[in-house]
Amino acid sequence: MTDNRQSDFVIVGGGTAGWMTAAALARFAVKGTRIRLVESDAIGTVGVGEATIPQIKLFNAALGIDEADFLRATQGTYKLGIEFVDWTRPGHRYMHAFGPVGRDLGLVPFHHYWLRAGASAGPLGQYSLNEAAARAGHFGNAPPAAGSVIPPLAWAYHFDAGLYAAYLRKFAETRGVVRHEGRITQVPLRADDGHIEAVVLEDCTRIDGDLFIDCSGFRGLLIEEALGAGYDDWSHWLPANRALAVPCARANGEITPYTRSTARPAGWQWRIPLQHRTGNGYVYASDFISDDDAAATLLANLDGKALAEPRPLRFVTGKRRKQWHRNCVAIGLASGFLEPLESTSIHLVQSSISRLLALLPGKVIHDADRDEYNRQADFEFERIRDFIILHYRANGRTGEPLWDYCRNMGIPDTLAAKIELFQASGRIFREHEELFTEVGWAQVLIGQGVQAAAYHPLANAISDADLGDYLGKLRTVAARGAASMPGHADFIAGFCRAPSAEA
Numbered sequence: 001m002t003d004n005r006q007s008d009f010v011i012v013g014g015g016t017a018g019w020m021t022a023a024a025l026a027r028f029a030v031k032g033t034r035i036r037l038v039e040s041d042a043i044g045t046v047g048v049g050e051a052t053i054p055q056i057k058l059f060n061a062a063l064g065i066d067e068a069d070f071l072r073a074t075q076g077t078y079k080l081g082i083e084f085v086d087w088t089r090p091g092h093r094y095m096h097a098f099g100p101v102g103r104d105l106g107l108v109p110f111h112h113y114w115l116r117a118g119a120s121a122g123p124l125g126q127y128s129l130n131e132a133a134a135r136a137g138h139f140g141n142a143p144p145a146a147g148s149v150i151p152p153l154a155w156a157y158h159f160d161a162g163l164y165a166a167y168l169r170k171f172a173e174t175r176g177v178v179r180h181e182g183r184i185t186q187v188p189l190r191a192d193d194g195h196i197e198a199v200v201l202e203d204c205t206r207i208d209g210d211l212f213i214d215c216s217g218f219r220g221l222l223i224e225e226a227l228g229a230g231y232d233d234w235s236h237w238l239p240a241n242r243a244l245a246v247p248c249a250r251a252n253g254e255i256t257p258y259t260r261s262t263a264r265p266a267g268w269q270w271r272i273p274l275q276h277r278t279g280n281g282y283v284y285a286s287d288f289i290s291d292d293d294a295a296a297t298l299l300a301n302l303d304g305k306a307l308a309e310p311r312p313l314r315f316v317t318g319k320r321r322k323q324w325h326r327n328c329v330a331i332g333l334a335s336g337f338l339e340p341l342e343s344t345s346i347h348l349v350q351s352s353i354s355r356l357l358a359l360l361p362g363k364v365i366h367d368a369d370r371d372e373y374n375r376q377a378d379f380e381f382e383r384i385r386d387f388i389i390l391h392y393r394a395n396g397r398t399g400e401p402l403w404d405y406c407r408n409m410g411i412p413d414t415l416a417a418k419i420e421l422f423q424a425s426g427r428i429f430r431e432h433e434e435l436f437t438e439v440g441w442a443q444v445l446i447g448q449g450v451q452a453a454a455y456h457p458l459a460n461a462i463s464d465a466d467l468g469d470y471l472g473k474l475r476t477v478a479a480r481g482a483a484s485m486p487g488h489a490d491f492i493a494g495f496c497r498a499p500s501a502e503a
Helices: 016-030 055-063 066-076 111-121 129-136 160-175 221-226 289-298 345-358 367-393 400-410 413-425 438-446 456-463 464-483 487-493
Strands: 009-012 037-041 049-053 077-079 081-085 093-097 156-158 178-181 183-185 198-201 206-208 211-215 229-234 240-249 259-264 268-275 276-282 312-316 316-318 328-330
Touching: 009 016, 009 240, 016 037, 016 055, 016 160, 016 206, 016 345, 049 268, 055 066, 055 156, 055 316, 066 156, 066 160, 066 229, 077 129, 077 487, 081 129, 093 129, 111 464, 156 160, 160 178, 206 259, 221 328, 229 328, 240 289, 268 289, 276 289, 276 438, 312 456, 316 367, 367 413, 367 438, 413 438
Parallel strands: 009 037, 009 211, 037 178, 081 259, 211 328
Antiparallel strands: 049 156, 077 156, 081 093, 183 198, 198 206, 229 316, 240 276, 240 312, 259 268, 268 276
16 A cells, blocks of 8 residues: 655745745644744745735634734734726726625526616625725624624735744744754755755755645745746736835825725736735836836835835746646745736635645655646636736726737637627636636626626516616615724724734
8 A cells, every 4th residue: 555654844935835834734734744844034035015815714714813813913904805996097996895796686696687787787896895895994893693684794814924924933833843944055856756855955954855845936946946847937918027015104094904906007006004004016017117117106106105115026927837746846936926916826825735735645646646736726827817817908098008918919718718708698607616706707897897798688587676676775785784884993903903003
């Protein structure tokens, strides 16, 4: 029988990806398993302020982390969705909010009834409790009362990624993870099969293992430099290749419960509100703007005083051809990069960890497990890629070279099919376990101005009067539900205020 004893794990790289992986393995691995993490204080991490999606709640809950304690430790705030500003035209805004929008009737998704009603229905966001609360600056985590027609709120978080990594490091080390400080200078491979045998530090410390997890960032120290897994370059679809990140002082005591993405002439700017500051960044394509002009654009569009010089990042959008190659699994930036337009960076770390736990090998690694891991990883990356491309393709910013290019470029067949189906009949289908739901696709398609020529014929089953009454009640439920919640800043002050944060 195959040797099915637990592997010894060696994680290369700390940061958010490394310590999330270490914490999860420490929580779920068999007692006595060796889990070691190698990182160097001399090598920085990308760690800027991070926005997340609701799945992060599942990860924290699986570790047994208390929400209030986590938010205090990471200067965290709540997130109800992402607001997109100026993507279709100057002055236009829409929100991709978490949670349901409206309420389906029978077999027909809600947006078909909204399409049938036309202009009289008003903006789609009026039917979302999350968007109504976000626009009002409100938040509450209490579940709806029994029998209430108000749906539950869905939320994620904004937090300081460096503080989150430190929080998880303490969690992991308390549970037996051993950290080794130092730079890796050698990665010897086994002669018989090319698997990684060990990593060797500059002080000659040798760390052997069965499974190596590469969390070394864009460099891909193990997966690429040692094993040559290869890289699929998607920059012809997503031409942004640089970013500048800078924190600024929080203005007027406001802590908005949502992320903001504002389109700029050569890319887009993020805004992530934390308790102690606001995180900002400009993701841009260097073919269309100089680094100096990008920095000037970013600094000219901050809410408050910049607290540091803009930090530059360079990247190539895409993914490793094999995210699990031989006895190495790449997680985080080592596995690939999709710009943070829809806050998927930490989710991709989380889903990689979940996938690894589901396919966790013993001392012997089977090709079938490796192949299944890579199949699932490829599917996930490709579908998130398509969702991000949609924002660029369906833009109305005419006369600007980057945006004109994106509006006219070829797109993946999988995305083209989704757009064509929606344009023809308003229909959206979620394929297998792709991350974004029909509701998410509908909000972005409609928000970006993609028009449906028809709606589902079963939406005609109710009368015009009943449809108008139904839509009116749904708008009222969302508005009243949002109004009943406390202000977001007030909620944080009472529930999870960080010790160093201002009132």
